[in-house]
Amino acid sequence: MANIDGKALAQKFKDRLKDEVNFLKGHGVKPGLAVVLVGDNPASQVYVRAKGKACEEIGVNSFQHTLHKEIAQEELLWQISELNNDPNVHGILVQLPLPDHLNEKVILEAILPEKDIDGFHPLNIGRLVINQPLFQPCTPLGIMKLLEGTGVDISGKEAVVVGRSTIVGKPIALMLLHKNATVTICHSRTLNLEEKVGKADILIAAIGKPAMIKGDWIKQGAIVIDVGINRLGDGKLVGDVEFEEASKRTAFITPVPGGVGPMTIAMLMYNTVEAARRHGLRIRERRP
Numbered sequence: 445m446a447n448i449d450g451k452a453l454a455q456k457f458k459d460r461l462k463d464e465v466n467f468l469k470g471h472g473v474k475p476g477l478a479v480v481l482v483g484d485n486p487a488s489q490v491y492v493r494a495k496g497k498a499c500e501e502i503g504v505n506s507f508q509h510t511l512h513k514e515i516a517q518e519e520l521l522w523q524i525s526e527l528n529n530d531p532n533v534h535g536i537l538v539q540l541p542l543p544d545h546l547n548e549k550v551i552l553e554a555i556l557p558e559k560d561i562d563g564f565h566p567l568n569i570g571r572l573v574i575n576q577p578l579f580q581p582c583t584p585l586g587i588m589k590l591l592e593g594t595g596v597d598i599s600g601k602e603a604v605v606v607g608r609s610t611i612v613g614k615p616i617a618l619m620l621l622h623k624n625a626t627v628t629i630c631h632s633r634t635l636n637l638e639e640k641v642g643k644a645d646i647l648i649a650a651i652g653k654p655a656m657i658k659g660d661w662i663k664q665g666a667i668v669i670d671v672g673i674n675r676l677g678d679g680k681l682v683g684d685v686e687f688e689e690a691s692k693r694t695a696f697i698t699p700v701p702g703g704v705g706p707m708t709i710a711m712l713m714y715n716t717v718e719a720a721r722r723h724g725l726r727i728r729e730r731r732p
């Protein structure tokens with residue numbers, strides 16, 4: 445069994461991105477990320493702070509917009525339009541969840557696809573489906589990098605994804621499919637989950653229920669990526685997989701914390717820098 449060190453891999457990515465940011469600055473482009481936070485959800489505040497810190501670390505300009513929790517949808521759409529038109533902003537992220545009175549779909553669709561570094565715009569999701577990605581969602585992209593880091597060939601493997609959300613389950617299933625895995629997607633109505641999990645050479649758990657996947661369900665030699673982040677009553681963070689028991693069987697497993705989480709932020713930086721690079725090239729191409 446080997447733990448997959450998400451923190452170390454994320455650091456490697458960020459170090460490479462620092463060089464890329466310096467290169468872009470040398471060509472007159474300073475990558476900028478706008479983060480829009482509506483309201484005062486404490487978990488969202490923590491995530492937004494972590495994103496700001498990562499920007500600082502690699503030299504990306506970070507523009508934080510904290511808006512009142514009762515902001516009208518129309519007003520928020522205007523704010524997004526401002527950011528769409530701001531040449532210093534290459535990536536726009538609206539921190540989810542939004543308060544109930546705001547229509548998440550409308551808000552996410554208002555972000556220009558070429559600034560949608562979260563990869564949630566329908567156009568970017570569609571591009572992922574046809575395997576012509578522009579920006580891919582950060583958590584599944586990070587998972588693919590973690591899998592690549594193991595050196596294991598994904599082609600032909602049985603991959604089981606538990607969870608079918610638009611931000612994790614569905615996109616990671618597509619990414620694995622594009623790498624020629626045979627993919628099974630499970631969810632809350634799946635029957636015989638244990639049996640399905642037991643077939644997985646690669647298991648992705650993205651459920652949000654502490655230790656729901658039992659260690660003795662796991663196939664010997666499997667790779668387990670635990671996306672779940674669950675806070676227990678005593679404050680401890682755990683994943684969706686029973687780590688101790690599972691790790692007796694796995695070839696590779698991600699810990700929680702220190703697995704998928706750090707890679708998600710590294711991939712957000714990766715997409716932001718990529719957005720800035722594309723922007724820089726577009727400007728050059730337009731020059732007479």
Ligand code: NDP
Binds near residue numbers: 608630633708
């Ligand atoms: P969602 O709540 O959107 O989706 C959870 C999925 O789990 C749903 O598809 C649901 O099925 C399925 N599910 C629920 N109960 C069961 C069950 N008993 N058996 C099988 N499937 C079940 O969550 P997210 O995808 O947004 O996130 C999942 C977890 O990953 C959370 O803990 C979240 O905090 C974490 N996360 C971590 C990130 C990171 O960077 N490390 C980033 C994003 C998320 P159904 O569709 O039928 O309801």
